[in-house]
Amino acid sequence: MSRYRDHFQLGAPRTRRQMLQQSATGFGWLALADLLSREQSASAAESAPPAGPLEVKEPHFAAKAKRVIFLFMHGGPSHMDTFEYKPLLQRDHGKPLPFDKPRVFSAQTGSLMKSPFKFQQHGESGAWVSELFPEVAKQVDDLCILNGMHGSNSRHGGALLELHTGSDTFTRPSMGSWLNYGLGTENQNLPGFVTICPSLTHGGMNNWSAAFLPAVYQGTPIGNAGLQAKDSRIPYITGSNPDALQRLELEYLQRLNQQRLDQTGPDAKLEGRIKAFELAYRMQMEAPEIQDISNESEETMKMYGVDDKTTEDFGRQCLMARRFSEQGVRFVQVSHSYKWDSHSNLLRDHKQNSKEVDKPIAALLKDLKQRDLLKDTLVLWGGEFGRTPVSQGGNGRDHNPEGFTMWMAGGGVKPGIQYGRTDDYGYFAVENKIHFHDLHATMLHLLGLDHLKLTYRYGGRDFRLTDVAGEVKHDILA
Template structure:
């Protein structure tokens, strides 16, 4: 990338004036059901219990659910806010922000399986080994705070992300750009606290001595990227010893803030802590924060959508609402991009009676902030929510649009790898979705 070629210490610059300076990605792992949350389908209610009409043709599914009866929406949709944007009763708190949301109802990807779809939504490819979106963003823009990473990941403490940490890996980009996993509390990163009895000056002197030796070693290793990343990690870890605990310390937050994020209640405590931590990181110059919801199964409602989504909406709805409220009240939402989605949606047909199978062929996500007009839906699936039909948005087009909002041209954000100029959006010609920029 030309912006970074002259000096490793030079602050990267956007390709043009960005609409957003920072970004939060709320990733709902497991596949939330669009037809039960953001994409109302009266026809699905009308024909619930009946088989899928032959007119829809063959449907690729994992578990041969195409012959199962259609399952109507689990909870009612209602028009919300001044715009009347329909949002399900599953999310009463988020519904109060309807006028700030641009719901994309026509997302689509290329795999019915979790790992491949997690990779695609995070890296642009269904294959392992590609850099994640956050890594590309860190590579293209760097961090506004030298004491914190440019890209921070707040995983679900339940663990078990399908596809694993490769979802926030740097792939073939320099390893310094991979996501740094953190958690709320006094120990945001394990083994970060200095040993008892060692002063800052002693530790600084030891680190400086090691860094001199390491850099001498690096000169004899043809500037090996992995070794460079490890040397940089030592320096960043030292600076983070004071910065990370401070950002994770909620003692300065009011009781009202703690309550609004649901941190004082068991069901919302965990996700509320991570949403508040994400906000505090953005305030301190972290470029990109990704917050995961969902353990190994997460939103994967194969057996019972009502039970599964009832649980996960209860965990996330209030904290996300509080996050949007704070960003809007502080003015940060004007130049902060907030993204909500999973790796895919769910089928309109039933599975095991009350559940739904994976659906990458048409599903929903939403964006807010960055001067994107809210209170609207972009694109549409077909009459029952099976496939994206109108103003379709492929994952690669989604990524191109998000990069554009951050001031980056996806065609120019490249990295030479094995003789190829690689990019997040892949080798195919991909366009920014201009309808999302209004």
């Protein structure tokens, strides 16, 4: 008996096998303790934003662009009717498509349908632009036209999310939020990410959401697609300077929130509200003046088409985009919603849509250039997908994520080039293809951010805007 007592008291295994048997559970506990410790540290880091989360941060390397303006054409403009001329499509109008259609498409489609719009070469670059965009065509030597775009989803909701967030199936931070997270904002009295008259459908606020990033990086909507631009304002920003009483009220509210935070520990949502209250207080001094365009010259208002009923709404959005960008807002989006989904009456609808946006877009490019802002402002134009070269209902085009056109201007891209192409009829991207992941990687690169390094740890893994893909397209960089 004493022999067994001595053995268990001293814990001395007689063989290597006994030693491993007795210590195996201990090794497991050591590993579990280490894992729990790491998880707790990571959780705390995820939940607690660093001090001054919107402070300007150093990029990974020298940036060519400081800010982005995204001109979003909700619905999907037709590339073979706007910025990619297809002679064979004109020639073979009415014939069947000479190759297989994609396995997944939205609806029943028919034979090839030529563009009802005339194309012409413009500028020193000789780029082909349709008659839908006569004013933008005058700026074509500043454009980098990407004719080999492609995505993964043929439905509006999934395609919008993929364009804005990099994922068509999960809730992820939007590209504006990622940029805000990576670089901060140059103006501490304004949000780093503003979206003017954003769409409420096809993902809605998920398209400008910070998702699992700290809430301070969320996009700030100004109005929505259901409001005219002239009636869209940042809510509760009156234009009057905050008085002493309001400051006292805010300090009391912040003190209560801080007490709650001390009780709960790290809480990203609560900390986001604290930061949002502070930002809203500071915005009262600057945002109203930016939103008031009455101090713009008559010449500028006419250039943007604010004096014309057709172009007034989008013209105001573009003018506001310039004003916010000029004051240091990192990412500004304007949306032409939801008008480009031409399943029928493409001739009528694309003609009207282009009339509404052509002059304001050209004005924005000219205005940025004359203010010496285009060189470090990346302007991005496009929709969530393109259209089919085959007809739908005889006079419309169906969704087509397999190949379409977007363009960039300024911000370090090569001006006056056409990069990539679709096949001879415009269905599939076939040369110098650019997926949305590649577009995001290239955009981040232009702003000095390595898309592989711009990560955020959430739920036990690192996330990034480009997910597990994305390639910088160095051929389009100046």
